[in-house]
Amino acid sequence: MVQEKVRFQPFSSEPIRLVDEQGHWVAPFEHGLPPELLQRFYRDMLAARLLDEKLVILIRTGKTSFIAPHAGHEAAQVGIAHALRKGHDWLFPYYRDMGLVLALGVPLVEIFGQTLGNAADPAKGRQMPSHPGSKALNVFTVCSAIASHIPPATGAALSMKLRRTGQVAVCTFGDGATSEGDWHAGINFAAVGRAPAVFVCENNRYAISVNISKQTASENIAIKAQAYGMPGYYVDGLDVLASYFVMQEAIERARAGQGPSLVELVVHRFGAHSSADDDSRYRSREELAAERQQDPLLRYQRFLEQQGLWDAQWANELRLEISKALEAALQEALQAGEPDPLEMFDDVYAARPWHLEEQRRLVAEELQS
Amino acid sequence: MPTMTLIQAINTALDEEMKRDERVMLLGEDVGKRGGVFLATEGLQQKYGPDRVMDTPLSEAAIIGAAVGLAAHGMRPVAEIQFADYVFPGIDQLFSQAAKLRYRSGGQFSAPMVVRMPTGGGVKGGHHHSQSPEAHFAHTAGLKVIVVSTPYDAKGLLKAAIRNDDPVVFMEPKRLYRAVKEEVPADDFLLPIGKAAVRREGRDITLVSYGGPMVETLKAAEEMVAAGLDPEVIDLRTVMPWDKETVLASVAKTGRLLMISEAPRTASIASEVTATVSEELFDQLLAPPLRVTGFDTPYPLAQDKLYMPTVTRILAAAKRLLDY
Numbered sequence: 001m002v003q004e005k006v007r008f009q010p011f012s013s014e015p016i017r018l019v020d021e022q023g024h025w026v027a028p029f030e031h032g033l034p035p036e037l038l039q040r041f042y043r044d045m046l047a048a049r050l051l052d053e054k055l056v057i058l059i060r061t062g063k064t065s066f067i068a069p070h071a072g073h074e075a076a077q078v079g080i081a082h083a084l085r086k087g088h089d090w091l092f093p094y095y096r097d098m099g100l101v102l103a104l105g106v107p108l109v110e111i112f113g114q115t116l117g118n119a120a121d122p123a124k125g126r127q128m129p130s131h132p133g134s135k136a137l138n139v140f141t142v143c144s145a146i147a148s149h150i151p152p153a154t155g156a157a158l159s160m161k162l163r164r165t166g167q168v169a170v171c172t173f174g175d176g177a178t179s180e181g182d183w184h185a186g187i188n189f190a191a192v193g194r195a196p197a198v199f200v201c202e203n204n205r206y207a208i209s210v211n212i213s214k215q216t217a218s219e220n221i222a223i224k225a226q227a228y229g230m231p232g233y234y235v236d237g238l239d240v241l242a243s244y245f246v247m248q249e250a251i252e253r254a255r256a257g258q259g260p261s262l263v264e265l266v267v268h269r270f271g272a273h274s275s276a277d278d279d280s281r282y283r284s285r286e287e288l289a290a291e292r293q294q295d296p297l298l299r300y301q302r303f304l305e306q307q308g309l310w311d312a313q314w315a316n317e318l319r320l321e322i323s324k325a326l327e328a329a330l331q332e333a334l335q336a337g338e339p340d341p342l343e344m345f346d347d348v349y350a351a352r353p354w355h356l357e358e359q360r361r362l363v364a365e366e367l368q369s
Numbered sequence: 370m371p372t373m374t375l376i377q378a379i380n381t382a383l384d385e386e387m388k389r390d391e392r393v394m395l396l397g398e399d400v401g402k403r404g405g406v407f408l409a410t411e412g413l414q415q416k417y418g419p420d421r422v423m424d425t426p427l428s429e430a431a432i433i434g435a436a437v438g439l440a441a442h443g444m445r446p447v448a449e450i451q452f453a454d455y456v457f458p459g460i461d462q463l464f465s466q467a468a469k470l471r472y473r474s475g476g477q478f479s480a481p482m483v484v485r486m487p488t489g490g491g492v493k494g495g496h497h498h499s500q501s502p503e504a505h506f507a508h509t510a511g512l513k514v515i516v517v518s519t520p521y522d523a524k525g526l527l528k529a530a531i532r533n534d535d536p537v538v539f540m541e542p543k544r545l546y547r548a549v550k551e552e553v554p555a556d557d558f559l560l561p562i563g564k565a566a567v568r569r570e571g572r573d574i575t576l577v578s579y580g581g582p583m584v585e586t587l588k589a590a591e592e593m594v595a596a597g598l599d600p601e602v603i604d605l606r607t608v609m610p611w612d613k614e615t616v617l618a619s620v621a622k623t624g625r626l627l628m629i630s631e632a633p634r635t636a637s638i639a640s641e642v643t644a645t646v647s648e649e650l651f652d653q654l655l656a657p658p659l660r661v662t663g664f665d666t667p668y669p670l671a672q673d674k675l676y677m678p679t680v681t682r683i684l685a686a687a688k689r690l691l692d693y
């Protein structure tokens with residue numbers, strides 16, 4: 001479905017926002033969304049938040065070796081997840097997208113398996129935690145190397161165009177990623193090739209400790225799109241409905257053959273960069289406390305309340321139900337045990353060449369003795 | 370003499386060189402306020418200011434490429450790549466610009482710079498935080514490549530690298546950052562680039578290694594001594610140009626070479642050293658030189674320990690050599 005009329009202007013000087021801090025709908029159009037979907041957004045944001053809390057517990061109890069907290073990104077991630085056609089469009093996520101892949105339907109057991117790096121991980125425990133992927137759901141495997149997934153997203157989008165599949169490639173990254181050569185190379189090629197792609201910056205204004213002022217001298221990230229010849233949308237990513245509607249418009253525009261766009265969703269990163277980081281070294285507790293006041297879940301809760309779609313009992317039941325599902329999936333994943341060590345030699349190539357056979361035999365003998 | 374960890378030795382070397390020479394500057398991701406993700410540059414921005422300890426945009430191409438220009442114009446940049454695995458987006462700058470600048474300009478321009486990077490596995494980092502890419506660098510003419518294994522060497526060699534007139538890749542095994550401590554002289558000293566260290570003298574077999582697996586190599590040597598054997602142990606320290614003279618002299622004495630490295634086996638430093646020894650000492654060898662290495666797979670998270678040369682694997686290969 002192509003939008004009848006274009007709702008959003010690229011290159012706005014203020015971030016696009018549809019719901020204000022007090023939860024008021026402030027857009028010049030009706031949202032027109034069914035109550036179930038509105039509640040679903042809340043559910044998915046809450047699930048993302050509770051997943052984040054669970055991951056923090058896993059790192060504190062030594063059950064996993066790494067996490068990249070996504071609290072503060074929930075509205076952006078849930079907005080993205082619901083704007084694309086699940087299982088049809090492709091997502092090229094980055095390591096902070098655990099809430100996004102959850103909302104897209106990647107099973108919790110797989111998420112925990114990947115976090116534990118054990119036999120419940122469909123990727124066989126090869127990568128660090130927070131690097132999910134799912135062939136079944138068209139979620140490209142996350143790569144640690146920043147921005148390295150952007151040219152591949154362009155390539156996949158070009159394939160979608162060449163093969164006329166009607167799909168769109170959505171690619172997410174942080175603000176730091178926009179400094180890498182791969183970012184510029186990929187975005188430029190997509191624009192030149194009119195690839196059906198949407199590039200999404202989840203801008204939390206930090207790349208580990210480095211503030212955005214060291215990342216770009218542009219007034220924002222969205223404006224960079226101008227130079228490449230595509231629209232750039234500057235959006236309040238703490239507003240799930242703004243994230244959703246802008247993403248939907250960009251995706252449908254790409255699907256209709258009108259080329260790629262860049263969407264900047266401005267968010268907060270409530271946690272440290274990762275479990276290996278101590279953010280008190282570079283940002284003040286006052287700054288963080290002020291950001292925490294702008295919790296995307298709270299804002300959306302206020303909106304739902306005004307729509308008569310939220311009450312404490314419902315939210316508590318939801319919380320309980322999600323917590324149970326999280327715990328059950330974690331227990332299931334924990335049962336899976338270690339992957340077979342010899343799997344180390346699989347998947348380097350489609351078939352094992354002689355040198356890998358040799359090395360595999362060596363380890364097999366060693367493990368037997 | 371102060372006792373230091375490897376990371377403290379690096380911090381000290383940087384501090385001393387910045388104090389000594391105003392042209393020395395640091396640049397990289399998170400090197401400023403954060404002090405580097407491993408804290409190698411901790412406290413230096415406070416001391417020398419944000420122009421000499423510069424947080425850069427997240428771009429290895431920009432970091433390494435800018436270092437080339439800074440160096441060509443007269444500065445002495447020390448660039449930090451957050452993990453060796455992330456040098457690849459900057460590899461064109463390192464290989465096409467830094468490495469070849471002196472040669473292609475007929476000696477008119479040069480890039481006296483250091484590119485520091487944490488390397489190797491053993492910290493549950495999965496393949497993008499565990500690789501040992503030294504062979505790529507060694508294969509590129511124009512680069513010198515150092516891989517340290519002790520705090521003392523780290524200080525002496527990093528200071529030498531900063532004063533060296535060529536681009537130097539300086540690799541720091543991240544699993545050793547805080548694992549080893551030793552006395553390091555507080556005064557200004559340099560160690561020669563290209564010179565190996567004989568860690569133990571012996572007559573029966575030569576064990577050659579460098580970087581992270583020096584730990585397992587020395588442990589294996591201890592076990593061999595306990596079993597009544599007399600191994601010689603060499604730490605290459607510089608893998609390009611590597612110390613052929615010391616290695617050949619040792620193998621000429623023992624007749625047996627076991628080369629141990631954590632990097633993938635094929636086309637590696639270990640291949641180079643064993644091939645050279647075969648070429649030059651063929652008729653003095655008591656057994657064919659052997660290699661214990663990492664595997665030709667990406668570095669897998671779940672098999673983090675199994676991937677690296679283990680003491681068992683080193684001892685088994687040594688036995689093969691001795692029984693030959």
Ligand SMILES: Cc1ncc(C[n+]2csc(CCOP(=O)(O)OP(=O)(O)O)c2C)c(N)n1
Nearest residue numbers: 096144145146174175176177206207208455
């Ligand atoms: C090529 C590369 N260089 C460096 C790193 C180390 N690193 C991991 S995350 C990160 C910061 C990324 O920041 P940003 O893109 O803003 O995303 P955010 O983590 O803020 O969501 C860095 C420097 C890396 N993973 N890849």
